[in-house]
Amino acid sequence: MGEMQAVFIDRDGTLGGTGHFIHPRDFTLYPRALEAIALLKGSGLRIFAFTNQHRIARGEAAIEEFEEQFRTYGFDQAYICPHSSEAGCACRKPGIGMLLQAAAEHGLDLARCAVIGDVGDTDMIAAHRAGALKILVRTGWGEGSLTEFKHRWPDIEPDYIAAEIWEAARYLINR
Ligand SMILES: [Mg+2]
């Protein structure tokens, strides 16, 4: 696959929180999430947020508040779908509009990118469709994605299953 270029990281249930919507001002990171981002950045990878936030469409938070949150964490850029599921947009995961946009904006080969997320039927399907490396974390919805909700993404297996974001980052830089 060649050298890795970039990592796309989900927010809720992957970096912290609960897997559900939490306003950026109330969001709590998991232990070592910031260290994981720093580790990946330090190895020369570009780090992009990759998140569905349909509550933006409902006016419950502004996209700028998410962008600021990701900036403070050290992300190079945030790709955020603000639309409701009914909008039929191309960016909402498991669509790959955000990945294609990032590839165009940053000159990426998505086969040399990784997605880290907790949800099989959004994060892992999007990674699969884009031909990116699929890393599932067991935090958030991760454990449920592997068991109760595996039927929602039956034909796809993660390339790696990590306990949490720190282990995912360690795996990526050591592979
Ligand atoms: Mg998530």
Ligand SMILES: [Zn+2]
């Ligand atoms: Zn969208």
